Amino acid sequence: MIFRKANYNDIYRIYEIIKQAQEYFRQNSIDQWQNNYPNPDIIKNDIENGECYVIEDDDLIIATVVLSLRAERSYEKIYDGSWITDGRYAVIHRIAVDSRFKGKRISSVIIKHLESICRERNIYILRVDTHQDNKSMIKMLSNNDFKYCGIIYLESGDKRIAFEKVL
Numbered sequence: 001m002i003f004r005k006a007n008y009n010d011i012y013r014i015y016e017i018i019k020q021a022q023e024y025f026r027q028n029s030i031d032q033w034q035n036n037y038p039n040p041d042i043i044k045n046d047i048e049n050g051e052c053y054v055i056e057d058d059d060l061i062i063a064t065v066v067l068s069l070r071a072e073r074s075y076e077k078i079y080d081g082s083w084i085t086d087g088r089y090a091v092i093h094r095i096a097v098d099s100r101f102k103g104k105r106i107s108s109v110i111i112k113h114l115e116s117i118c119r120e121r122n123i124y125i126l127r128v129d130t131h132q133d134n135k136s137m138i139k140m141l142s143n144n145d146f147k148y149c150g151i152i153y154l155e156s157g158d159k160r161i162a163f164e165k166v167l
Helices: 008-027 040-048 106-120 135-143
Strands: 002-005 052-057 060-068 090-097 125-130 147-153 159-166
Touching: 002 106, 008 040, 008 052, 008 060, 008 090, 040 052, 040 090, 052 106, 060 106, 090 106, 106 125, 106 135, 125 135
Parallel strands: 090 125
Antiparallel strands: 002 052, 052 060, 060 090, 125 159, 147 159
8 A cells, every 4th residue: 555645636536535435424414524525626725735645555546634734723722621732733634535445444554654744744743523423433533542632613613523642
């Protein structure tokens, strides 16, 4: 498997994986990634910002993720808890694995790569949020030593549960 930065040629394939995740959420009544979010324009923007990554297996993109090194406005206030640490952090967004590869711990492989990127940049805090009903994401975070920290609200007003890992 190859972990690399995404490029413009990857947009359609990344969007296919995102659409699979959107359908999974819809079928499981999880109100996350609906209403045309994320879409190809967002993926293009992630690539332009140098924040989008993919995993390839035999020349097929099987997963995608965004790693932002910019502070997340939604994380300024956390409710019913607190962040573990203060300081510079990176944020994981839009992690998705092709349906045919679910259950193979691909997300854990992604997390290890993101941790390496953070360490190379002297960032030792990783944060992420998800919908409270996204049980598979919550399990993956727990399996990778992320700790529940509290509740945040997105700029849209949507409630999310927040996690942090100190590297």
